[in-house]
Amino acid sequence: MRMKTSDEALALSAANGDREAFGLLIRRHYDRIYRMGWRLCGTQADAEDLAHDIMAALPAKLRSYRGDAKFTTWLYRVTMNAATDRARKAQRRMKAREGWGEDYKMRAAADAEAAESYDWLQRAMTSLPEELRETVALTLGEDMTQKEAAAVMGLSEGTIAWRMSEVKKHLRTLAEKEAM
Amino acid sequence: MQDFDDDLDRLKTALKGAPSPDRPSKEAAFIVAEENFARLQEKGEFTRPTETPASRPSFLKGLKSMFAPNSIKPLLLTTSSLVVIGVGIVLIQQPELRLEVSATNEQFVDAVATDGIGDTPEVVEENVRVEPIIAEAEVGDIAPAEAPATVLLENFAQADQLVRTQPVAPRRAMKQAQASAAAGLAASSDIRVLPAPSPSDTIAQPEASNDRFANEAPNPLKITSEEPVSTFSADVDTASYTWVRRSLQNGQLPDPAAVRIEEMVNYFPYAYAVPEGDLPFSTAVSVSQTPWNKDTQLVHIGIQGEMPAIEDRPPLNLVFLIDTSGSMNSPDKLPLLIQSFRLMLSELRPEDQVAIVTYAGSAGLVLEPTTASDSAKINAALANLSAGGSTAGAAGLQQAYQVAEQMSEDGEIGRVILATDGDFNVGQSSDEQMKTLIEAKRDSGTYLSVLGFGRGNLNDSLMQTLAQNGNGQAAYIDTLSEARKVLVDQLTGALFPIASDVKVQVEFNPAQIAEYRLIGYETRALKREDFNNDKVDAGDIGAGHTVTALYEVTPVGSPAVLNDPLRYGEAVAASDSDELGLLRLRYKEPGEGQSQLIETVIAPSVTGASDEASFATAIAGFGQLLRGSDYLGDWTYADAISLATHAKGADTFGYRAEAITLMRLAESLAKGQ
Numbered sequence: 001m002r003m004k005t006s007d008e009a010l011a012l013s014a015a016n017g018d019r020e021a022f023g024l025l026i027r028r029h030y031d032r033i034y035r036m037g038w039r040l041c042g043t044q045a046d047a048e049d050l051a052h053d054i055m056a057a058l059p060a061k062l063r064s065y066r067g068d069a070k071f072t073t074w075l076y077r078v079t080m081n082a083a084t085d086r087a088r089k090a091q092r093r094m095k096a097r098e099g100w101g102e103d104y105k106m107r108a109a110a111d112a113e114a115a116e117s118y119d120w121l122q123r124a125m126t127s128l129p130e131e132l133r134e135t136v137a138l139t140l141g142e143d144m145t146q147k148e149a150a151a152v153m154g155l156s157e158g159t160i161a162w163r164m165s166e167v168k169k170h171l172r173t174l175a176e177k178e179a180m
Numbered sequence: 181m182q183d184f185d186d187d188l189d190r191l192k193t194a195l196k197g198a199p200s201p202d203r204p205s206k207e208a209a210f211i212v213a214e215e216n217f218a219r220l221q222e223k224g225e226f227t228r229p230t231e232t233p234a235s236r237p238s239f240l241k242g243l244k245s246m247f248a249p250n251s252i253k254p255l256l257l258t259t260s261s262l263v264v265i266g267v268g269i270v271l272i273q274q275p276e277l278r279l280e281v282s283a284t285n286e287q288f289v290d291a292v293a294t295d296g297i298g299d300t301p302e303v304v305e306e307n308v309r310v311e312p313i314i315a316e317a318e319v320g321d322i323a324p325a326e327a328p329a330t331v332l333l334e335n336f337a338q339a340d341q342l343v344r345t346q347p348v349a350p351r352r353a354m355k356q357a358q359a360s361a362a363a364g365l366a367a368s369s370d371i372r373v374l375p376a377p378s379p380s381d382t383i384a385q386p387e388a389s390n391d392r393f394a395n396e397a398p399n400p401l402k403i404t405s406e407e408p409v410s411t412f413s414a415d416v417d418t419a420s421y422t423w424v425r426r427s428l429q430n431g432q433l434p435d436p437a438a439v440r441i442e443e444m445v446n447y448f449p450y451a452y453a454v455p456e457g458d459l460p461f462s463t464a465v466s467v468s469q470t471p472w473n474k475d476t477q478l479v480h481i482g483i484q485g486e487m488p489a490i491e492d493r494p495p496l497n498l499v500f501l502i503d504t505s506g507s508m509n510s511p512d513k514l515p516l517l518i519q520s521f522r523l524m525l526s527e528l529r530p531e532d533q534v535a536i537v538t539y540a541g542s543a544g545l546v547l548e549p550t551t552a553s554d555s556a557k558i559n560a561a562l563a564n565l566s567a568g569g570s571t572a573g574a575a576g577l578q579q580a581y582q583v584a585e586q587m588s589e590d591g592e593i594g595r596v597i598l599a600t601d602g603d604f605n606v607g608q609s610s611d612e613q614m615k616t617l618i619e620a621k622r623d624s625g626t627y628l629s630v631l632g633f634g635r636g637n638l639n640d641s642l643m644q645t646l647a648q649n650g651n652g653q654a655a656y657i658d659t660l661s662e663a664r665k666v667l668v669d670q671l672t673g674a675l676f677p678i679a680s681d682v683k684v685q686v687e688f689n690p691a692q693i694a695e696y697r698l699i700g701y702e703t704r705a706l707k708r709e710d711f712n713n714d715k716v717d718a719g720d721i722g723a724g725h726t727v728t729a730l731y732e733v734t735p736v737g738s739p740a741v742l743n744d745p746l747r748y749g750e751a752v753a754a755s756d757s758d759e760l761g762l763l764r765l766r767y768k769e770p771g772e773g774q775s776q777l778i779e780t781v782i783a784p785s786v787t788g789a790s791d792e793a794s795f796a797t798a799i800a801g802f803g804q805l806l807r808g809s810d811y812l813g814d815w816t817y818a819d820a821i822s823l824a825t826h827a828k829g830a831d832t833f834g835y836r837a838e839a840i841t842l843m844r845l846a847e848s849l850a851k852g853q
Contacts, residue, residue, distance in 0.1 A: 014217075022217050023210075030206055035198040045510070048205045055213035059220045121194040140192040164188075171187035 007071035015062040022062075025071075026055060032072070032142075033079050039137035040083040042122055054082050069151070076142070076152040080134055087130070127174045128167060135163045204506030211506075395437045396702035398809060403743050404690040410698055411706040413718035414483065414682035414727045418666070419632060419643065419656035421447035424806065425838075426658045428845045434806060441700030441803035442729065448799065448835050450726045450792040452484035460678045461485045461721060463780050465763055468789035470732055471823055472801060472815035475740030479686075479696075479731040479782060480793040481763060485678050487724040496532040496595065497549075497587035501580040503600035504538045504565055512658060513601050513634040518562045520631075520663030525559070527668050528552035535583045536561050539576025549587045574614065581617075584626045594626040598646065601634040618650045619717070625771070627677070631666070632656040644703065649717065665833070679767040681718040681775065684729060685711045688761040692784065694741045695734040697811070699800045711766060714775045721767070728796045732811065733760065758784045794827035795836060802843055805850075817847035 007025065014022035033054055037047035054061075058078075065074055125133055138149040139160070146160040153160070402410065420443035427434035455462035464482040500521060508514040528534070530553035536546040547561035580596045588594040618628055628650025630643045647654035655666045683706060688696050710716040721727060734740045760782040766775045789797065802820045804812055821843045828836045 017221055019214070019217060019221075023214060026210055026213050030209065031201055034201040034206070038198045039195050044199050044202070048202060048209075051201070052205065052209045052212065055209035056216055058213055059217035121191070121197075124191055124194070136191060137195065140188065141195040141198070167191075168187060171191065175187060 008067055011062060011065050011071045011074075012067050014059075015065055022059065026058065029072075029075060030055070033075065036076065036079050036137060036142060037083060039141040040080065040133065041086070042125060046086070050079070050083055050086055053086070054079060057082075073148070073152050076138065077154075080152070083134075084130070123178075124171060124174060127170050132163055132167050132170065135160060136167055139164065202509065204509045208506040208509075395440060396705075398804075398807060399698045399700075399702055399705075401695050401697045401742060401811075403695055404688045404693045408690055409685060409687045409708050410696065410731070411683065411685045411708050411711050412698065412701040412729070413704045413706055414684060414721055415442050415701065415704050415719050416446055416721060416725050416727060417443050417644070417647065417654045418447040419654050420444055422656040422658055422662055424803075425842055426656075428842050428849065431849065433846060433849050436807045439803050439806045440703060441800055441807070442704065443700075444803045445700065445728050445730070445796050445799045446726070448795065448839070449833075450482060450484075450728060450796065451829070452482040452726055452792060455484060455486045459486075459778065460767065460769070463763065463765060463778065465780055465782050466789065466793055467733075467760065467782065467784070467786050468793060468797075469786065471797060471819065472812045473732070473740055475738045476732050476734045477786060478789070478793075478797060479733055479760065480789065480796065481684070481686075481729045481731075482792065482796075483682075483684075483721070483727040483765070485721045485723060485725040485727075494592050496528065497584060497592055498528075498532065498534050499580045499584045499587070499594070499596045500534065500536045501576055501596050501598045502536060502538045502546075502565060503576075503598075505601075508601050508633070509566075510634060514565060516657065516660065516663065517599050517631075517633055518565060519660055520657060520667055521562060522559065523660070523664055524667040525552065525555055533587050534558055535587065536565075537576055537580045537583060538565065539579075545579065545583060549583065577614075577617070581621050581626055585624075588625065595652070596621075596626060596628045596650075597631060598628060599631045599633060600643075601632070615645065615649050618646060622650050628652045630654045633658075648719070652720075653722070665835070677720045677770050678723050678725075680720045680770055681714070681716075682721050682727070682765065682767045683711050683716075683718045683775075685764040685766075686731065686761055686782075687764070688733065689757060689759055690736075691756065692736060692758065692760050693733045694736045694738065695743065696731050699730045699732060700803065701729065711764070714768070714773060730796060730800050760784050789827075791827040791829045795824055795829065798824035798827060799839060802839070802846070806846065817843055817850065821847070 005021075005024075007028070010021045010025045010028075014025050030051060034047050034051040037050035037054075038044060041047055041050060061078060065071070125136075128136070134153065135149060138144045138152055139146065144152070146157050146164070150157045150160045417440075420438060420440035423438050424434045424444065427438070452464050453462050462484045464480075464484070466480045466482075467477050468480065470476040470478045502514075502517065504514065508517075525534070530551060532552040533549045534547065534552055535549040536558075538544055538546050546565065547558060550557050552558070577596070577598070580598075584594040584596055622628070628646060629652035630647040630650075632643050632654070633656075643654045643656075646652075653666075655662075657663050657666060685708075704719065706716065706718065719727075734742070763780040763782055765778040765780075767778075768775045798820050801812065801815060801823070802817070805815075805817060805820065821840055824836065824840050824843065828840070831837055
């Protein structure tokens with residue numbers, strides 16, 4: 001019966017304390033968050049942690065959802081912000097890790113292995129600056145129109161179009177480098 | 181242009197290759213989400229973050245996590261969800277849920293937190309007109325208002341903000357359902373676990389918030405003439421040091437609550453004099469200059485457990501109780517645990533026996549008691565462990581004890597080794613019942629050790645409680661080398677107790693010592709009268725363990741005395757002895773009910789500190805720096821590094837070198853703040 005309830009209605013009831021609505025909502029959207037996380041972070045482990053973090057914070061976060069945007073649009077925004085936040089924290093850790101190899105070798109090796117299989121994607125994504133990565137994650141990864149992506153990122157459609165042309169340039173540069 | 185599009189297509193295809201989410205971690209995320217959701221709703225009971233001491237993990241929380249993944253019905257049992265039920269009814273009646281429905285047709289349940297268990301909720305069909313003042317005033321105005329949803333929501337937002345600025349909202353206001361669904365979220369959320377709600381979009385880091393620690397405020401300075409006796413229990417746990425190390429290695433200063441100085445000091449092996457004669461341990465007391473205060477002295481107490489010949493030890497009966505819940509599915513948890521146990525297996529003797537019980541969903545015996553010589557069978561069982569499902573800790577523990585009792589013959593030591601990443605779900609029983617069970621099993625000869633794995637969900641306080649009551653050691657394992665230290669290097673110590681209920685009592689001589697303070701051992705303090713009471717439990721010392729304690733003492737007449745003498749006089753010290761004090765130790769031989777007493781006089785001579793004592797001092801200073809102690813003056817990390825470097829000694833295993841690196845790391849992190 002409640003299968004047809006819209007995301008927006010569920011989110012608002014959840015924000016008002018409806019536990020069942022909340023349960024439905026997270027089950028409906030976990031995979032989306034996870035996959036988006038994977039596209040933004042590059043490894044399954046990061047995507048899982050990210051999704052876990054978002055799940056943990058969602059109850060509190062939902063209070064800021066007022067129903068004025070599509071729930072998925074809002075959720076993508078939350079996911080992107082969380083990923084950015086996470087990347088920033090990881091960067092701080094990296095600094096501390098320098099010159100502190102031993103304990104990390106094990107863990108770092110596991111990550112590297114996971115990363116290995118997505119070799120080209122890794123190279124392509126890392127060749128892009130963060131804002132372009134986010135843009136392709138939405139347009140190419142989530143099949144959004146430029147308009148939808150613009151709504152998530154709070155930008156104009158024109159900016160998204162321009163960013164996509166930038167992505168092409170970066171990819172061409174990468175292809176040229178690899179051809180050499 | 182064609183090749184550009186190819187690039188984009190290629191990128192698109194690659195991005196589409198997103199892996200499917202891992203089921204256990206997905207389930208774990210749902211559990212966390214729903215727990216946090218329930219917690220946000222919890223009203224009245226926890227109005228302030230400090231109200232529930234960290235050492236008492238909420239019983240309700242255990243219940244909640246048990247029911248979290250299931251349907252809504254069992255929630256009738258818990259209190260915090262009563263509000264939800266009211267709204268839920270509305271939803272079922274009107275499947276096409278609209279905003280107006282939930283906003284103008286609210287049904288309120290007056291749920292006073294703990295009273296509600298099992299009761300039928302009383303449903304009041306009234307609407308509340310929410311005024312912006314709602315959060316700070318008594319909630320009146322119960323009227324059949326027809327406020328449009330948007331207005332209501334706006335008011336909620338305002339109430340919400342009000343509460344943010346005034347975190348302690350009146351309880352009455354909190355009880356009102358919808359108002360508190362908005363206001364209560366901000367004010368009454370159980371902030372022990374969730375970070376303070378922030379209006380920004382930053383994501384709460386469960387890493388930083390879900391780990392719970394047992395700790396007390398640092399021991400205060402005591403005036404000898406008022407309170408000459410200091411009593412505490414021996415502690416050989418090391419979890420805090422490992423935790424601190426992991427924080428620092430991750431580039432963060434540890435939460436001061438995670439720093440238990442005695443566990444940092446006792447992490448390191450010290451070469452104290454080996455016990456002679458019949459005594460199971462030796463005590464060494466020395467007095468030296470305090471590095472951070474030229475006008476005080478440090479009394480260093482070192483206890484060294486005897487190391488019986490390994491060949492003499494009775495066979496071990498070990499039951500590994502392994503948490504295989506979904507959350508264990510990360511490289512630093514179950515896989516590390518399995519590797520750790522493999523390391524340990526190679527150190528066992530053929531006649532030792534091993535069994536494995538897992539708990540996840542339902543508890544199960546994975547490996548029946550097997551002699552250590554049959555390593556192929558044990559390894560196969562370890563290899564088959566996989567993470568999935570939620571935890572059923574209490575049932576697992578019961579079964580593990582049962583297996584251990586089957587294995588033990590007379591004179592043999594049985595031990596359950598619980599390996600978990602955190603929330604040990606106590607199921608139907610309360611913490612208190614759990615404690616009673618562990619105590620009863622301890623007295624019948626089965627001990628419990630707890631190994632913590634992973635980060636983000638670690639329930640340190642519960643680990644401490646379990647191990648302390650089970651005569652065991654609590655250790656936190658984050659790397660394979662730590663596993664080696666805990667399980668292999670100290671195998672005999674961890675698994676073979678030589679003295680139990682070891683209590684330490686120091687009586688200072690008020691004629692010599694004006695003030696003193698015990699560094700660390702806050703969570704181990706005992707009452708003075710408990711020292712001679714053999715019924716009061718205390719820590720155990722395993723074979724070869726060392727226990728170190730440090731007192732900073734201020735001699736009478738020293739400029740460092742902080743308290744002025746009383747105008748109307750105080751009890752005059754009767755003694756003209758020049759001894760600084762008397763150290764008393766009580767312990768029981770394993771299995772004995774009657775304790776024995778050892779007394780050692782603390783002689784007044786100030787000696788140069790040995791390397792062992794100096795290194796312990798450096799670590800104690802390091803711990804105090806991390807906790808932000810007031811007593812260190814301008815003593816810095818650099819001083820700690822220099823002191824530790826000079827006292828490094830032989831350092832066979834490299835533990836001390838590692839500690840010095842950690843000090844350097846902390847120094848640079850502290851500068852960055």
